[in-house]
Amino acid sequence: MRTSYREALRQALHEALSDDPRVFLMGEDVGRYGGAYAVSKGFYDEFGPERIRDTPLSELGFVGAGIGAALGGMRPIVEVMTVNFSLLALDQIVNAAAVLRHMSGGQFSVPLVIRMATGAGRQLAAQHSHSLENWYAHIPGIRVLAPATVGDARGMLAPALADPDPVVIFEHAQLYNLEGELPADWRCGIRRAAVRRPGSQVTVVTYGGCLPKAMAAAERLAAEGIEAEVIDLRVLRPLDMETVMDSVRKTHRVLVVDEGWKSGSLAGEILARIAEDGFYDLDAPPRRLCSVEVPTPYARHLEEAALPQAEQIAAAVREMLNA
Amino acid sequence: MARSADAKSLPRRLLADMLRIRRLEEKCAELYGAGKIRGFLHLYIGEEACAVGVLHALTMDDNIAATYREHGHALVRGVPMEAIMAEMFGKATGCCGGRGGSMHLFDAAARFYGGNAIVGGSLPLAAGLALADKMQGRKRITACFFGDGAVAEGVFHETMNLAALWRLPVLFCCENNFYGMGTALHRAHAQTDLCAKAAAYPMATARVDGMDVLAVHTAAVQAAARVREDSRPFFLEMQTYRFRAHSMFDPDLYRDKAEIAAWKQRDPLDTFPARLKAEGKLTDEELLVLERAAEAEVAAAVEAAEAAPLAPVADLLKDVYTPEAGP
Ligand SMILES: Cc1ncc(C[n+]2csc(CCOP(=O)(O)OP(=O)(O)O)c2C)c(N)n1
């Protein structure tokens, strides 16, 4: 069945709210307004203001309250409008949610799901466009997910809620309107990366908003006779390097595409691990394609120039293959 | 730590718990000097009447969240002294297996949601715990301890608003010792009436002499009853004073010696037994028995902590994530 990423998220939330009375959604404008990205449209009327809880503009306060409610036996889903605003809540996520289990010697875990939009591409400039997934992926104690397909948008929430530890889900803002085929069996795990397109000559590792770009690039390359394997990380922490390494051992070439900036990036982490564990499997220097190191500009042409694009991905692959 | 027991024995139980905290912490300071306890160590000496008065006004079903100055709260709440001491020694038998230390004491059985070393960090957690109780129809309340310094943090104000807006059953227990580290209250707050800030949200407030354990207890009983009945937050300010420096690293150069001496005149561990004796409710012998019991408990805790094993390094990664259920 064809559906949109937004609708898939909506169905997943609807199912969670219907199936488990401990689940509730809270965040800024999730209720009456219907969610900044319209993901929870209609829920307020259906589930009521207790379970679709509009919060004041208090990211630190309501994320902290979500952690407390999780400790108290609820299964809160906290929506933070965008990763940019989540910086106001970083203290509670990093200094409480991620560490309570460890600091308490395993006595308290925090079964909390935090959802937030991330990423550029809508000319929203430098305070609404950054891709900071990597900051969260740095933190032991949380699990970080990046659903990039309609199937994952539908399937990842249930295992995230079932996880006894805090899970942060990044929804790339460019993906909400993405249309795709929802597989009949969309149920999925949140442990493994996925091969989205098999190929033999080069591995393209990516996640989130860059996946459609990598797929488009692979399509173009295939027309030229170049077979690229596209890996969708799906889980940014802990990383599933097994799937990545299996592919690299097959193709012997790897390009990582990451909307984050190159300095201190997730792409850098992945290449470092490949260099540590698979250096002799490589036939060419590994490469990265990341955002240009500039605060995301407003003007369309500048924003496009700052972000990794499908054509650049294809060009990088051609270079690596001397094609 | 029976809470329901008859009113006649209450003063003695309050005194006994204050003594237990005082003796425990005096020993901690000594052990810090000896290198047995490391990291930050924040002593509560002088402020004991606050934790003891409030915690004796609650039931064991209530939730507690506290700060990094929480040895006393953990102890009165029922965390065994041995487990607290062993935690400070970094031993496997500590209440957090050596992962937390002095500032991060936790105990699930006691509904003790920690020690928290981020100033103001426990405030939204308490609101969330109360929200969970409210949504699940439980009568439980959550007591959240924090200092005067925390009242300047943004998260204090966010939490007050949430708690008042959503009518959360939280008893906010502000231990106003007039200093946040070396910064005096009036140098950090334009409005030094802390109750006035809470009242703005709005919520009911009360100010009590935090050096008078009976006054604290009475105020806390009334406040807790209101929180429970109305399912609304309450802000209880206890005016108190720490007799020691902020932490073991603090040379305490910012306070007047005369000011410290004046507050020490009001030491609850002097004034309270004196009052009980004057009222004929305590004899010298009875006081001695309580003293001895506290000392013996401390000695046993130290001995056990000394003898306890260290957590194995092989377990380093334990409790970062919940272990996966079987295949
Ligand atoms: C967010 C944060 N900022 C600064 C500190 C460093 N710090 C630790 S305790 C403290 C003073 C807090 O004062 P108060 O809330 O009055 O509590 P008290 O120590 O007096 O009990 C400071 C500044 C911290 N731990 N957390």
Ligand SMILES: [Mg+2]
């Ligand atoms: Mg203070």
